[in-house]
Amino acid sequence: MRTFRRLSILILFLVAFLLFSSCAQKGPIVLPSSQGSSSTTDSPLASKEIRLLKNSSGSLLKEGVSSSDYFFTSSNPLIVSVTGEGLLYALEIGEAEILVQSVHTGSVVGACKVLVLDPAQAGTDSGDSPTPSEDPGSFVETSNNGSGGDSPSVPTDVPPVRIIPVEGLELIGPTDQFVGKSYRYTYRPYPENANEKCIFESDNPEVCQIDQSGLALAKASGSTVIRIRTEDRRILHEFPVEIHNYVKGLTILQAPTLLYTGETVELLARILPEGTVNKGVYWVNDSENKAVLSLSPDGLSCKVTALASTGTGYASVTLISADFPDSLSYTIWFRIVDKE
DSSP states (O other), X not given: OHHHHXXXXXHHHHHHHHHHHHHHHHOSOOOOOOGGGXXXXXXXXXXXXXXXXXXXXXXXXXTTOOGGGEEEEESOTTTEEEOTTOEEEEOSSEEEEEEEEETTTOOEEEEEEEEEEOHHHHTTTSTTSOOOOSSTTTOOEEOSSSOSOSOTTSOSSOOOOOOOOOSEEEEESOSEEETTOEEEOEEEEESTTOOOOEEEEESOTTTEEEOTTSEEEEOSSEEEEEEEEETTSSSEEEEEEEEEOOOOEEEEXXXXXXXXXXXXXXXXXXXXXXXXXXXXXXXXXXXXXXXXXXXXXXXXXXXXXXXSOOTTSOEEEEEEESSSTTTOEEEEEEEEEXXX
C-alpha cells in the first residue's frame, strides 16, 4: 500500500513537470493582428501622382472602383484630358491636376497630379526610363503601345486619343501695352471641351513677342496683331495691339514770362521721349486767383487769355501727363499787367 502511494505521487509529479515544461516552451498566448490594422485610405485614386509619356494613356482609379460614383476635372485639358470613366490621355508635355468629386455630394474626394514626359528625354528604349516605384502611391508610368511592362495601371485596350476640334476661338487680353512690360493672353475655345492644339502669334515680334503660354513682352513702340489660331489656320481670332513708350518728361514751348490784359498766347506741349505714342495731356489753371486768365485747351496746344492783372503776384499754368496724372507735370509762372 505504501509502495502504491509512492508510485502515485511520483506519477503526479511527473505529469506536473511535463505540463510546466510545455507552457514554458510555448510562452504567452499572442492574438493575431486584425487585417484592418494596416494603413488604408478611402481615396478611389490609384496614385496621388501619375507620370505618363506624351501620347500615352493611363487609368486614374484603383482596380475595381466604379467610375459611375465620381466625375473628373482636369486643370489643363490641353495637356491631360480625362474621360468620364477615369481614363487619362497625355496630349502635351507639362502637368495638370485631376480633381475627383462625388456625384452624390459634389465634394472633392481626391486629387492626382499628372506629369506628361517627353518620350525622347525619358529614354524609353534604354535603362534611363523612370521605373515604377514598389510603393504604388508614388507614380505610375504608362506607354501607348502596351509594351512598357506588366503594370496593371496600363490598360492595353485603351482607344486612341480623341481630339475634339475647335469650332470657335475668343482671344482675351489687353489691346494697349507699354514698352518693357509683360502681359498675359488667354483664349476660350468653343465648344468648351475642345482640346485641339492652338497657337499664339504676333505679326510683329520685333515690337511685341508672345510665347505659346500666352505670355507677351512689349519690346518697342509700334503696333502689331496678336492672334490665336488652330494649327491648320482653319479657326482664328485676332485683334490689333498698340505698344506705347512711357512718358518720361514734359515741357511747355513758347512759355511767356509777361502778358498784358486782353492778350492771348498759344502754349505748346512737348512730350518726352519723342517716340511716345500716347500724348494725352491736361491743361490746368493753377493761378491763386483763377479769374486772372482763361484756358482753351486743344490736345497738345492751349490758348491762354489774360483777363486781369496779377498785381505783384503771378499766374500759373500746369501741364499734366494723362499717363501719369499723379506724378508727371510741368508748371510755368508769369505775370499779367494792365496795358498802359
